[in-house]
Amino acid sequence: MALLEVEGVDVRFGGIHALRQADLAVERGTVTGLIGPNGAGKTTMFNVICGLQPLHRGRVVLDGRDLGNLRPHRRARLGIARTFQRLEIFGSLTVRENILAAAEVRRRWARDRSNPRAVTDAVLALVGLAPLAARRADTLPTGQARLVELGRALATRPALLLLDEPSSGLDEHESDELGDLLVRLAMAGMGILLVEHDMDLVMRVCSCISVLDFGAVLATGSPEQIRADDRVRAAYLGTEGAPEDGPVDGPVDRGDPPGTDAGTADGDTLRPGRAETADVLA
Secondary structure, three states: OOOEEEEEEEEEEOOEEEEEEEEEEEOOOOEEEEEOOEOOOHHHHHHHHHOOOOOOEEEEEEOOEEOOOOOHHHHHHOOEEEOOOOOOOOOOOEHHHHHHHHHHHHHHHHOOOOOHHHHHHHHHHHHOOHHHOOOEHHHOOHHHHHHHHHHHHHOOOOOEEEEEOOOOOOOHHHHHHHHHHHHHHHHOOOEEEEEOOOHHHHHHHOOEEEEEEOOEEEEEEOHHHHHHOHHHHHHHHOOOOOOOOOOOOOOOEOOOOOOOOOOOOOOOOOOOOOOOHHHHHO
């Protein structure tokens, strides 16, 4: 049984059919990609999984449990965490305080014996932000601010991590480092659903990729299968005659339907450490 199963989901915004009988699965210990043109329904899918967007039809199942009409905070307590395409951090707090807030909230509802400060230190080391722990979050370049948001999500110790364009604003080297971190998190047992326009990153770290187009799942398969699919080439590149051996490397901008958000970013990241991954997820 997959960690996450989205089955036959329909979502409408007035006359816009944002998701059409969409199916999606995320296995434990893997990174699953969700790609498609802007406006295809990717962020809407995230909102459905998190409980921010009601369904017209279908269901979302987490670890065998139908989430039904559970509110977002209840889903978070079951092990779902996410980042946002448009940054959602506490700008007036320091990097450490952003992550500590999540660790303290988790301890309250989990009622375990975790030490929020120790969890925060481990997360800071994992995402490579320890040297910047005392900096106010709103003084960081956007790339580093995205790592703050990722660290805050990790502080809740999720089973399922939803990442909405986490490499936005990163250069090639920084994206490679982010990819290394995602692979390590998956190897530690986490299920990760990645929405991303950086196709080099997606093809490198994902074991399975689903492609959305006009709210419907156009194709699902391995990176090799997706790269070779003519339908994906036409939908995602916006051309009918994409070269046979060319990469799927550019989104078509159709505009974002209600319930989605868009943003661009720039910034720097630091290299994440390796040894602390198991400590954060323990």
